[in-house]
Amino acid sequence: MGLKPYLTPGRLDEIVERVAREMASTLKGSNPVLVGVLKGSFAFLADLSRKFDAPHEIDFIQTACYGMRDIPANEVLILRDITSELKGRDVVIVEDIIDRGHTARVLLEHFRTRGAKSIRLCTLLKRKGGAPELKVDFVGEEIGEGFVVGYGMDYKEQYRGLPGLYLLEDG
Secondary structure, eight states, X not given: OEEEEEEOHXXXXXXXXXXXXXXXXXXXXXXXXEEEEETTTHHHHHHHHHHOOSOOEEEEEEEESSTTSSSOXXXXXXXXXXXXXXXXXXXXXXXXXXXXXXXXXHHHHHHHTTTOSEEEEEEEEEETTSSTTSOOSEEEEEEOSSEEEBTTBOBTXXXXXXXXXXXXXXX
Protein backbone atom coordinates (compact mmCIF):
# COMPACT_ATOMS: atom_id res chain seq x y z
CA MET A 1 0.00 0.00 0.00
CA GLY A 2 1.29 3.42 -0.93
CA LEU A 3 0.32 6.86 0.30
CA LYS A 4 -0.40 9.76 -2.05
CA PRO A 5 -0.47 13.21 -0.37
CA TYR A 6 -3.94 14.77 -0.42
CA LEU A 7 -4.11 17.63 2.13
CA THR A 8 -1.02 19.03 3.87
CA PRO A 9 -1.05 19.95 7.56
CA GLY A 10 -1.02 23.63 6.51
CA ARG A 11 -4.04 23.21 4.25
CA LEU A 12 -5.86 21.27 6.99
CA ASP A 13 -5.18 24.15 9.38
CA GLU A 14 -6.78 26.60 6.92
CA ILE A 15 -9.83 24.36 6.50
CA VAL A 16 -10.30 23.93 10.25
CA GLU A 17 -9.94 27.70 10.80
CA ARG A 18 -12.67 28.40 8.22
CA VAL A 19 -15.04 25.76 9.62
CA ALA A 20 -14.50 27.05 13.17
CA ARG A 21 -15.35 30.62 12.06
CA GLU A 22 -18.52 29.41 10.29
CA MET A 23 -19.58 27.46 13.38
CA ALA A 24 -18.88 30.35 15.76
CA SER A 25 -20.94 32.68 13.58
CA THR A 26 -23.86 30.25 13.31
CA LEU A 27 -23.85 29.18 16.96
CA LYS A 28 -23.09 32.54 18.55
CA GLY A 29 -24.12 32.62 22.22
CA SER A 30 -25.34 29.02 22.45
CA ASN A 31 -22.58 27.04 24.27
CA PRO A 32 -23.01 23.98 22.01
CA VAL A 33 -21.94 20.41 22.67
CA LEU A 34 -19.48 19.27 20.01
CA VAL A 35 -19.79 15.49 19.74
CA GLY A 36 -16.83 13.82 18.09
CA VAL A 37 -17.49 10.53 16.35
CA LEU A 38 -14.69 8.21 17.39
CA LYS A 39 -12.20 7.27 16.42
CA GLY A 40 -11.67 9.12 13.14
CA SER A 41 -12.70 12.63 14.20
CA PHE A 42 -10.45 13.04 17.24
CA ALA A 43 -7.70 15.09 15.53
CA PHE A 44 -10.19 17.28 13.64
CA LEU A 45 -12.27 17.87 16.80
CA ALA A 46 -9.19 18.77 18.87
CA ASP A 47 -8.07 21.37 16.33
CA LEU A 48 -11.63 22.61 15.77
CA SER A 49 -12.14 23.07 19.51
CA ARG A 50 -8.96 25.14 19.83
CA LYS A 51 -10.01 27.39 16.94
CA PHE A 52 -13.71 27.64 17.89
CA ASP A 53 -13.78 31.05 19.55
CA ALA A 54 -16.90 30.59 21.68
CA PRO A 55 -17.87 28.65 24.80
CA HIS A 56 -18.56 24.99 24.07
CA GLU A 57 -18.43 21.53 25.55
CA ILE A 58 -16.94 18.40 24.05
CA ASP A 59 -18.18 14.84 24.21
CA PHE A 60 -17.55 11.68 22.21
CA ILE A 61 -19.58 8.85 20.77
CA GLN A 62 -18.06 5.74 19.24
CA THR A 63 -19.67 3.95 16.36
CA ALA A 64 -18.65 0.98 14.27
CA CYS A 65 -19.25 0.66 10.57
CA TYR A 66 -15.93 -0.41 9.01
CA GLY A 67 -14.18 -2.37 11.76
CA MET A 68 -11.41 -4.34 10.09
CA ARG A 69 -13.23 -4.46 6.74
CA ASP A 70 -12.25 -2.56 3.59
CA ILE A 71 -15.81 -1.42 2.90
CA PRO A 72 -18.44 -0.14 5.34
CA ALA A 73 -21.27 -2.34 6.55
CA ASN A 74 -24.87 -1.17 6.27
CA GLU A 75 -25.42 -1.47 10.01
CA VAL A 76 -24.13 1.24 12.35
CA LEU A 77 -23.48 0.22 15.94
CA ILE A 78 -23.09 2.64 18.85
CA LEU A 79 -20.27 1.22 20.94
CA ARG A 80 -19.91 4.14 23.41
CA ASP A 81 -22.47 6.83 24.06
CA ILE A 82 -22.03 10.42 25.20
CA THR A 83 -22.40 11.46 28.83
CA SER A 84 -23.59 15.06 28.28
CA GLU A 85 -27.16 16.16 28.89
CA LEU A 86 -28.56 17.34 25.55
CA LYS A 87 -32.08 18.47 26.47
CA GLY A 88 -32.52 22.00 25.13
CA ARG A 89 -28.92 22.19 23.87
CA ASP A 90 -27.40 22.88 20.48
CA VAL A 91 -25.45 19.82 19.31
CA VAL A 92 -22.86 19.59 16.57
CA ILE A 93 -21.95 16.09 15.41
CA VAL A 94 -18.31 16.23 14.28
CA GLU A 95 -17.37 13.61 11.68
CA ASP A 96 -14.12 12.90 9.87
CA ILE A 97 -15.83 11.97 6.59
CA ILE A 98 -19.38 11.57 5.36
CA ASP A 99 -19.59 8.99 2.58
CA ARG A 100 -23.00 7.38 2.28
CA GLY A 101 -24.36 9.16 5.37
CA HIS A 102 -25.40 6.02 7.27
CA THR A 103 -23.61 6.93 10.50
CA ALA A 104 -24.77 10.55 10.35
CA ARG A 105 -28.42 9.54 9.88
CA VAL A 106 -28.25 7.10 12.80
CA LEU A 107 -26.67 9.76 15.05
CA LEU A 108 -29.14 12.48 14.04
CA GLU A 109 -32.01 10.21 15.08
CA HIS A 110 -30.18 9.10 18.24
CA PHE A 111 -29.71 12.70 19.41
CA ARG A 112 -33.25 13.78 18.41
CA THR A 113 -34.56 11.33 20.99
CA ARG A 114 -32.48 13.15 23.65
CA GLY A 115 -34.37 16.44 23.26
CA ALA A 116 -31.60 18.52 21.71
CA LYS A 117 -32.71 22.02 20.69
CA SER A 118 -30.82 21.73 17.40
CA ILE A 119 -28.54 19.18 15.80
CA ARG A 120 -26.04 20.13 13.13
CA LEU A 121 -23.56 18.08 11.14
CA CYS A 122 -19.94 19.08 10.71
CA THR A 123 -17.49 17.03 8.67
CA LEU A 124 -13.92 17.50 7.60
CA LEU A 125 -14.58 15.67 4.32
CA LYS A 126 -17.74 14.96 2.36
CA ARG A 127 -17.75 12.56 -0.55
CA LYS A 128 -18.87 14.26 -3.79
CA GLY A 129 -22.30 12.94 -4.64
CA GLY A 130 -22.51 11.01 -1.37
CA ALA A 131 -25.71 11.28 0.70
CA PRO A 132 -27.23 14.12 -1.36
CA GLU A 133 -30.39 14.17 0.79
CA LEU A 134 -28.39 14.72 3.98
CA LYS A 135 -28.02 18.34 5.11
CA VAL A 136 -24.43 18.86 6.24
CA ASP A 137 -24.11 22.25 7.92
CA PHE A 138 -20.32 22.61 7.99
CA VAL A 139 -18.10 20.95 5.36
CA GLY A 140 -14.34 21.28 5.31
CA GLU A 141 -13.78 19.93 1.80
CA GLU A 142 -15.47 17.74 -0.77
CA ILE A 143 -13.52 14.72 -1.91
CA GLY A 144 -13.79 12.42 -4.91
CA GLU A 145 -13.06 8.70 -4.90
CA GLY A 146 -10.34 7.12 -2.81
CA PHE A 147 -9.65 5.86 0.69
CA VAL A 148 -8.29 8.62 2.96
CA VAL A 149 -5.95 8.08 5.92
CA GLY A 150 -4.11 10.30 8.38
CA TYR A 151 -5.18 13.12 10.70
CA GLY A 152 -7.16 10.63 12.78
CA MET A 153 -8.49 8.51 9.94
CA ASP A 154 -7.32 4.95 9.53
CA TYR A 155 -7.12 1.88 7.41
CA LYS A 156 -7.51 -1.16 9.67
CA GLU A 157 -6.40 0.97 12.66
CA GLN A 158 -3.20 2.16 10.95
CA TYR A 159 -2.09 5.65 9.80
CA ARG A 160 -4.16 7.72 12.31
CA GLY A 161 -1.09 9.64 13.50
CA LEU A 162 -0.06 11.08 10.14
CA PRO A 163 -0.20 14.91 10.30
CA GLY A 164 -1.73 15.34 6.82
CA LEU A 165 -4.28 13.45 4.78
CA TYR A 166 -3.27 10.85 2.23
CA LEU A 167 -5.00 8.70 -0.35
CA LEU A 168 -4.25 5.01 0.11
CA GLU A 169 -3.05 3.43 -3.12
CA ASP A 170 -2.54 -0.20 -4.08
CA GLY A 171 0.98 -1.13 -4.94
